[in-house]
Amino acid sequence: MAGLDAKNLPKIPEEDMEALKAAFGEGNLTEAAAKAKEALETADKITLNFAVTGESGSGKSSFVNAIRGLKDNDKGAAAIGVTEMTMKLLPYPHPSYPNVIVWDLPGIGTPTFKSDTYLKQVGFSRYDFFIIISCTRFKTHDIELAQEIQGQGKKFYFVRSKVDQDLENEKTLYDEAGILKQRKAPTKRPHQYSESAILEAIRENCIKHLEAAKVASSRVFLVSRWDLGKYDFPKLQEVLVDELHSHKRRALLRSLSNVSKETLEKKKQQLQTQIWLKSLVSCGIAAIPIPGLSIVCDITMLVTSLKEFCRDFGLDEKSLSALSKRTKIPIAELKAVIKSPLSEEITKDLVITLLTKCGSGAVQYSTILLKFIPVVGAVVGAVVAAAVSLPTTYFMLKNFLDAAAADALRVLEVVMEGDGSN
Ligand SMILES: Nc1nc2c(ncn2[C@@H]2O[C@H](COP(=O)(O)OP(=O)(O)O)[C@@H](O)[C@H]2O)c(=O)[nH]1
Ligand SMILES: [Mg+2]
Structure with missing residues (x-):
């Protein structure tokens, strides 16, 4: 923005300032805030449905x-080891983000379900994308299904479960020193046990069959249900997010497990894009003066926003306890690297304290904001208050988001270190 010396100020990205300016362009503060609220609510209402299919x-389940x-015995978990005999479609909403629904489809390749009618029977149009799972190479019906999905203009992803x-089985062929045991038949196996070589062989074998069948995409993601941080699961999460339409991307991203640095970074970036909208709503709708501070805002809404950040990054007692159980790392060790408050500790008082800390940096922005917040229909005093409140709220939210993301990253590092020593 011309004439603005932002060198010494905390940074509000150019695009956020432009977006704010545009929001005010056509009306007053109240109108701009109402539009921001609507935009946030619309984003929250978006649903995502994806299907998991395979033999x-x-x-699948x-x-x-x-x-x-979820663990297999958790509430809301899909039943494991059940042979599908009926055309039963089961929707499984994400426990924390119920607008993300995973569908456990009946197995393909049984006499009841023929590839050509299968998609019709399972309600093809409902799904945003398909995951086709196999624990061996992909068979004819997996491939036919992929081609059918592709032909009807949707995306599919091959997951090798x-x-x-496989790694365990291969290990039995090697001795304790990792040397291939004597075998009678000739073998292509390497002399020294190598996890990466085994995984590569699985991948190549899958790809070979897919390429022979001329499937549009021969990408295969190798996963283990028992360790989502390993193999190709983090990459799968990334690809799913990247290939989804932007309005659906946020829904999926928020629901994803924090198993990789890339996912955490993507979550942070996504949440960052909404901060200016949240600030606007906070200062323009149910805003009330905060005692001791020269700002007006909706503290309840800010409390909710911070709690949401915590939930998205797994920074609450329930998530940490589940993570501790899964990784067998004591919860105290996980908490030791967390610097910002957990969801349970977020109160109105805490928010006021955080706002106070951001006040001095934000005041410098108020003159800039005052240039483009129209006074139309608003009491001048309210506009002046908003001009200070907006950047204060903005910095508070941004600082908290950055801190929460950094905490989540440190927790992940503890988990990854723990994994390495097992
Ligand atoms: N070792 C291992 N076993 C798995 C994995 N995924 C599923 N299983 C097991 O495979 C069996 C069938 O799984 P299920 O999810 O019921 O398959 P579905 O019939 O396709 O829904 C169960 O005993 C699961 O515990 C995995 O990634 N690793
Ligand atoms: Mg099943």
């Missing part, structure tokens, strides 16, 4: 649980 026994962060089992 019976391939690990397990995957449906794993991707929702149970790779932990």
